[in-house]
Amino acid sequence: MAILQSSAALIEARAEHAEQVYLVSQGGTPAQGIDVVSNSWQRCLTQYGVNPVNDEAPRILTPYEFRDFRQPIEDLISCARDEIDRLYNLVRAAGYTLLFCDRTGVVVEHRADDADASRFKHWGIWLGAVWSEAAEGTNGIGTCTTEERPVTVHRNQHFRSRHIGLSCSGAPIFGVDGKLIAVLDVSTFDPELSERAHALTGLLTVAAARAMEERFFRERFRREWIVATSAYTAGVPTTLLAVDSGQRIVGANRAARISLLLDDYKLLTGVSLWSIFERDHALFRRKDGADIPARLVIAGSSENCPALITPPESGWQNKTNPSLHTRPRSDLLSAIGHCVPVRQAHGGLPPGAMRRVRDYVETHLSENIDLAVLASIAGLSVFHFAREFKRSSGDTPHHYVVQKRVERAQDMLARSHITLAEIAIAAGFTDQSHLARHFRQMLGTTPREFRRALL
Numbered sequence: 001m002a003i004l005q006s007s008a009a010l011i012e013a014r015a016e017h018a019e020q021v022y023l024v025s026q027g028g029t030p031a032q033g034i035d036v037v038s039n040s041w042q043r044c045l046t047q048y049g050v051n052p053v054n055d056e057a058p059r060i061l062t063p064y065e066f067r068d069f070r071q072p073i074e075d076l077i078s079c080a081r082d083e084i085d086r087l088y089n090l091v092r093a094a095g096y097t098l099l100f101c102d103r104t105g106v107v108v109e110h111r112a113d114d115a116d117a118s119r120f121k122h123w124g125i126w127l128g129a130v131w132s133e134a135a136e137g138t139n140g141i142g143t144c145t146t147e148e149r150p151v152t153v154h155r156n157q158h159f160r161s162r163h164i165g166l167s168c169s170g171a172p173i174f175g176v177d178g179k180l181i182a183v184l185d186v187s188t189f190d191p192e193l194s195e196r197a198h199a200l201t202g203l204l205t206v207a208a209a210r211a212m213e214e215r216f217f218r219e220r221f222r223r224e225w226i227v228a229t230s231a232y233t234a235g236v237p238t239t240l241l242a243v244d245s246g247q248r249i250v251g252a253n254r255a256a257r258i259s260l261l262l263d264d265y266k267l268l269t270g271v272s273l274w275s276i277f278e279r280d281h282a283l284f285r286r287k288d289g290a291d292i293p294a295r296l297v298i299a300g301s302s303e304n305c306p307a308l309i310t311p312p313e314s315g316w317q318n319k320t321n322p323s324l325h326t327r328p329r330s331d332l333l334s335a336i337g338h339c340v341p342v343r344q345a346h347g348g349l350p351p352g353a354m355r356r357v358r359d360y361v362e363t364h365l366s367e368n369i370d371l372a373v374l375a376s377i378a379g380l381s382v383f384h385f386a387r388e389f390k391r392s393s394g395d396t397p398h399h400y401v402v403q404k405r406v407e408r409a410q411d412m413l414a415r416s417h418i419t420l421a422e423i424a425i426a427a428g429f430t431d432q433s434h435l436a437r438h439f440r441q442m443l444g445t446t447p448r449e450f451r452r453a454l455l
Helices: 002-025 035-049 063-092 114-123 142-147 195-220 254-259 262-270 315-320 330-339 351-363 370-380 382-395 397-415 421-424 432-443 447-455
Strands: 098-104 106-109 151-154 166-174 180-188 227-231 239-243 247-254 290-295 304-310
Touching: 002 035, 002 382, 035 142, 035 432, 063 098, 063 106, 063 180, 063 195, 114 180, 142 166, 151 195, 166 195, 180 195, 195 227, 195 239, 195 330, 227 254, 227 330, 239 254, 247 262, 262 397, 304 330, 351 370, 351 382, 351 397, 370 382, 382 397, 397 421, 397 432, 397 447, 421 432, 421 447, 432 447
Parallel strands: none
Antiparallel strands: 098 106, 098 180, 151 166, 166 180, 227 239, 227 304, 239 247, 290 304
């Protein structure tokens, strides 16, 4: 009798849930707690045509199908394995399984208690399961891949009535190109689990996903300098930049691309780190492998942010401890904000004068730029201006102008098809050979080779 009553209660609960799904999907007012997933519910019914009362288990891929989904992200899985194991050790006692999914919502790696294998397989939270939103409706994995943000879906927030006993939290993992590459999820079937208790696992999942991103970024750019900076706003991801020996930015994670307005084109054409921060060459002289805590000053302002600069991996590091270079360091940035003093400028041009000089150079690059004119813009004698400009920028005025002309030439090489001679004149060089000489000195390649590489 008790079993029959339990089954009847479950059937009734699922029927009521389906009614709520149809009501909300058709524009009705959602119940408390459902409003956060109402857009997903509408999408699942009207766009994907998911049936909320379908009682079938999620599809499990065949071994042959599974291989095609896992192989493209094998490197990421290998790099993330330590974080996967660490997170699972934290949540397994609470009855969770850990699911590592590709960007389509297919589970390609998992951790689960073998004693509960049959239960996890029944609910579809298992290796090879397909949890896209188009297949299963609103859920922590599929909705995360669709909206590319951390998602927690607790019990009756799921779209399908079959899943209303599940609780899952998914966090997106973005690749070095800033695009979604995977989703990390922790799921459990526990009708008694409170929403507040489940929310804690969501925070752990997000932290682990960001650590995986950082490991993968540092692994990809282990031969470059890594500049990690942190905003003061809680919850904002760490900004990661990969910088070459000439202090040009050659890689940027998603947070850096969004906050610093970087894209593949800018990275390909060569953005100087010092176009974003005030120049401090001393930070890049140390090459013993040890991290360098610092504060970086935002170019043209008095704002600063804590930073941790990691030199390129050295040979001895790779032999003695290959994981040392790639370990996440974001948690150290908050400490840097308290222990590293703000770098005080000794002399140098006032920010306003520096800004006027930079604006003039940018506007008159194709013309002859006289040192005396720049000095008059700053309101100083020629000698005083040259000395204070170098204190502010780390470069002589002449070298700064040449660098800006090379950057202008880079941009024109990438965006236009005019001749090298025309580009040289437009960028302020006397002729094509003059451009080629400075281009090679600064970038290690010729303008012709640079343009050919962009084709």
